[in-house]
Amino acid sequence: MSMPETTGKRKNLEALRVYAPSRGNLAIDSEALPYTRVAEPAPARPARRRPSLVPAAPSQEKRTFADVVRENKLVAKVVSVVCILAAAFALIFMIHGYNGISAAQKEINELSKRVADMEGVVEKTNVEYLFSIDVGSAREAAGAAGMTYSGVGGSGN
Numbered sequence: 534m535s536m537p538e539t540t541g542k543r544k545n546l547e548a549l550r551v552y553a554p555s556r557g558n559l560a561i562d563s564e565a566l567p568y569t570r571v572a573e574p575a576p577a578r579p580a581r582r583r584p585s586l587v588p589a590a591p592s593q594e595k596r597t598f599a600d601v602v603r604e605n606k607l608v609a610k611v612v613s614v615v616c617i618l619a620a621a622f623a624l625i626f627m628i629h630g631y632n633g634i635s636a637a638q639k640e641i642n643e644l645s646k647r648v649a650d651m652e653g654v655v656e657k658t659n660v661e662y663l664f665s666i667d668v669g670s671a672r673e674a675a676g677a678a679g680m681t682y683s684g685v686g687g688s689g690n
Contacts, residue, residue, distance in 0.1 A: 602608060675681075
């Protein structure tokens with residue numbers, strides 16, 4: 534290939550594209566290349582106004598409460614505070630309700646445990662009653678079986 538042709542100080546665009554494909558190596562007008570941007574000149578800043586040493590005359594209009602509310606956006610602020618307080622109150626109320634429910638559940642569990650203990654005592658008492666016999670019925674049963682009771686201090690046979 535041949536060297537790119539140059540015309541004065543400016544190189545031929547087609548020749549540059551062949552030998553320098555990267556964006557950084559192309560130093561030509563950006564309108565020729567669609568993928569580069571030219572920095573636009575910054576807009577001229579207006580001259581700064583010097584502060585006046587004379588205070589402005591007070592306005593003749595009286596500001597109403599509605600104007601102050603609109604200007605300071607008090608309605609939005611009040612509504613947001615009220616919503617936050619309402620949410621906090623709802624959370625506190627819900628936590629208080631759960632606390633009451635858990636206290637009632639604890640009391641129910643304690644009573645259920647006492648009932649189970651009492652049922653165990655009743656069952657034990659019923660078992661003792663069923664297996665207990667009195668002395669009179671034991672003598673009658675022994676007499677019917679032909680057994681004799683010799684009394685206190687007597688010999689067994």
